[in-house]
Amino acid sequence: MRIELERRPGMSGFFAIVSPLVALALTVIFGGLMFALLGKDPVDALFSFFIEPLLEVWSLHELAIKAAPLILIAVGLSVAYRSNNWNIGAEGQFTIGAITGSFLPVVFYEWHSPLLLPLMMILGMVGGALYAAIPALLKARFNTNEILTSLMLVYIAQLFLDWLVRGLWRDPAGYNFPQSRSFVTEGVLPEMLSSGRAHWGFAFAIIAAVGVWFMMRYMLKGFQVVVLGQSERAGRFAGFSSRGMIWFSMLFSGALAGLAGISEVSGSIGHLQPSISPGYGFTAIIVAFLGRLNPLGIIASGLVLALTYLGGEGAQLSIGVSDKVTRVFQGLLLFFVLSCDTLIHYRIKVVLGKGRALIAGAGR
């Protein structure tokens, strides 16, 4: 038995929409198998993982809280990935954005002003963008691989935050706990609705997604991103600067990751602490791919991945499985997304023996 690929004449529009759904279904099936192996009732487990969080108003709010950073970061990453710039250090840009955004409420902790919140958000974006400027500079100027440098910077950012909250920025009245002063009310991102905790970060995420969708579809910049990403040579002939694109896509994705960082800290934590993210920056990579690097798709996929976080927490309480299951689910999902995407460009032919073959994705 062997597998052969047959290139389609064009992209299959049918599978472009269906493949993420197939991937989701496969993940759920494999997840059920995994729960069965762990000795849990798969239907029960899947219910408490994927359905239960959707049944209560408060947990829908939690869903929005977790989806906000995922969507914000992933929308930025989609621009970077489409232009063939592999920023995988969003977790670091998130962290630095949280730090620079917290500068005002932590250092000038007595400043009460309606200006505080907008300034925090802007500083968070600037911080994230500047941190992403390091791999951008190294790639544009020295031709250094941005995958490795942006990733190394994640570790450095996390250590920097750790040092800050244990040292310079530690709350003097905080009984030696490693955390900063709590933000004043004017520095806290308010709730969107009176029914629960979900803050304006979610609105930022939706606005960013729609804005980027518009840019990619109707603006020259979006066209440049796609052309340079598919063929740098073609882009050069059109007079587009690939160095300029490195800068644009890295700074843009960094800024959105930074905004996600400060929104998360200001909206749902209220102070800085050594750990501010359950790996949003890495999970956002999955969100970006599951959304097929399309900003509107990313809104949907961000909600799905947020659900895996919530489901993991819930399942830990209700059926006693480890919250590590979340990461496994996320990894599985990305695998299935990537393998199902093959169907968009190829027909998959499983050759069984002489003259017998099964073709997946024929006719479409």
Add this chain to the structure above:
Amino acid sequence: MIIEAILLTVITASTPLVIAAMGELVTERSGVLNLGVEGMMIIGAVCAFAVAQLSGSPLIGVGAGILAGAVFSLLFAFLTLTLVANQVATGLALTILGLGVSGMLGESFVGVPGVKLQPIAIPLLADIPFLGPLLFRQDLIFYLSILLVVGVNWFLFRTRSGLKLRAIGDNHGSAHTLGIHVIRTRYLAVLFGGACAGLAGAQLSLVYTPQWVENMSAGRGWIALALVVFASWRPWRVLAGGYLFGAVTIGQLHAQAFGIGLPSQLLSALPYAATIVVLVIISQNRRTTLINTPASLGKPFVPDR
């Protein structure tokens, strides 16, 4: 003797980097970029620890680590070689999945005291003053790491199969036309990389710190990837680079222990910062990078039929 003690710890810290980087070097020489080293390493670490714990034999644990890394890399191979999925994204998926699965598998082993792989003294050589205890009173994995460097170097540059592998990495189209099995060779190269990453992981959980801690690879897989670039895809330079990084890691640990007045976080960040600096220095020279990089690296291959 303090210098000897420090050098011993440098060797222990460098070995996993060298092993994982050697595996990735072979994979990349065949034209495949597997960014999942971190994930394969951590899977190797947890499987090696668990099996050593359950069987009571660290040697069987080492075998399990190698096997686990190889099996895990098969996932990557199937996706990128058979289904021509994006190599960068698939490598990331491998890392994310590896960290998740290892966390789940290892949960019941957290805090369990581990079994350490015991050193093997080589007769006569072990008695040489200074060098003996450093080089000839080591554990099996250290010896394997040296054999690996020698063996890979010989394989790549002195054998016909090695030449074919490099040819595939430089131009898979021509290699295919010449009748070389591109996909099959790449499968084997990915498997080899996975086995090495698994072995490196086994070293972490059975030698370096004989216990299981979640995320214990702590970015070493990524540093190994950087090492391959640093070494411009040459085995001996991987060895040199690996030891350089090992020395930085150990140096900062000793500096922390002596309390030289710098924050510990700054020192802990040193190996990562060093990686960036080294990458910049190496990649600055565009021409040498272009000459050394396997020309088909990361490009998908679909044979025409």
